[in-house]
Amino acid sequence: MTVAVIQFGGSNCDRDSVRALSHLGIDAERVWYEDGLPDDATGVMLPGGFSYGDYLRAGAMAGRTPILASIREAAAEGLPVLGVCNGAQIGCEAGLTPGAFTVNRSARFQCERIHVRVENADTPWTAAYDEGAVLELPIAHGEGRFEADDDTYDRLVEEDRILLRYCDADGDVTDAANPNGSRDNVAGVLGSQETVAVMMPHPERATLPDLGGTDGTGLLRGFERTTTTV
């Protein structure tokens, strides 16, 4: 299996993502977005960064590139897709996942370690954890505030598609623990299939023990739990 880590101009977590996945024994390689989705890809990771310099809106340009159309088609057939940070913004802009990630409540770029609570452990991405588990992960974003209209949000809750919520170290979902003003502390959501997920925190930066934590490992192992080929 090879996870395609899609590199756009301005991506900057593509190497980290390949390294983190490789560390877990998950075969991964960088794919330049203009080269198209490889036929043998067994998963897609949309990495963090600043694709297209965040022009217009973070993820807006990358979300409309031809490779995203290919990824959308493949995702509909079951190909696992994980979008992280800018990859999450791209995923929403491309319609892989509902809602939008927009300017932080603080109007500032925020780079810090936060906690998230696993809201649904019955997905490939969260199966390593118990529901309610608290993970410590890094965030680094200026546009991470999750917004969705009422109908969309209610549907996400009803269909159990909220994956992660920002919380304090004890797992309490509070306004004080919400770093960016996201609606009801949402940090990550699922697409229409549980094999598609996006999140603002960086699991690939919480995978190598030397970097100060490995809580993100289980999220990346989602690629091992989804067994599909396109």
Added chain:
Amino acid sequence: MTEYTATVTVRLKRGVLDPEAETTQRALERLGFDLDDLRSADRFEIDLDAASAEEAADRADEMAERLLANPTIHDYEVAVEDR
């Protein structure tokens, strides 16, 4: 064909938080200005040739739908004038 300029104005939907506008408002207030509220918007001026103003508006509308606005958070409006 006639030359038109289509102006697409993209703004946040009412009720969607706009931290950049709030920061701008605070900066104006620090300069001594008295204001009740401030909203910001993105304005795109698109020069194009079309058979009619309606066609120009339709094309600009599609540009807004497909890229310039994000329907989750934005409303937009299109105005067309001769160039």
